[in-house]
């Protein structure tokens with residue numbers, strides 16, 4: 649299911665974004681950077697554009713328009729066997745990789761940034777990264793499907809995913825009442841979670857009901873790398889503000 653708000657045509661965004669490529673913070677010639685990124689302007693895609701902007705690796709984004717079924721094209725499936733964005737090719741190592749959590753861990757390991765490797769700090773990041781991959785990713789994705797894209801199709805599903813979204817926000821709010829960032833310091837775990845929370849409106853959640861999430865959301869939204877990463881491969885470059 650593509651990521652678009654109801655009643656909005658994304659065609660223009662694909663055209664607009666296909667004209668531009670971005671290094672960390674600047675536009676460059678397509679295809680001559682260390683990292684090729686295959687993506688679309690969705691929460692899972694934004695995890696990687698934000699990460700690449702944070703660590704400063706040069707990359708070329710390639711639009712995979714999931715509303716036009718680009719994700720099923722054989723050349724893309726070769727590097728992303730699950731036929732979903734995001735995926736990367738690292739020309740320094742020759743490796744390709746799918747799955748946003750794996751890509752975040754790869755880029756953190758490659759750069760030595762945003763994932764401490766010692767003791768408890770290492771495993772707190774893994775814990776909250778896995779929470780995102782198993783909780784907010786799939787369940788908030790279903791909230792988008794039923795609440796934002798297909799309202800009126802199933803009252804049961806709308807209620808179920810609105811309530812699960814609220815439960816996940818409550819878990820996050822409790823955690824962020826104890827620590828500044830989910831794993832202590834700002835890390836790939838925050839980068840994995842934040843783009844999903846940026847769709848609070850689609851999930852029918854009010855960030856003011858979750859004051860610790862609100863504080864964390866605004867702090868991350870204020871980072872220059874996040875602003876840049878959020879604006880790649882999308883017609884909607886502005887970060888939603890509660």
Ligand SMILES: N[C@@H](CCC(=O)N[C@@H](CS)C(=O)NCC(=O)O)C(=O)O
Pocket residue numbers: 649650651690691692693714719731732733734746747748749785
């Ligand atoms: N677990 C995967 C999920 C990736 C995913 O669901 N990508 C969506 C866009 S956010 C996609 O490509 N959807 C196209 C489709 O389902 O056909 C990850 O975290 O990378």
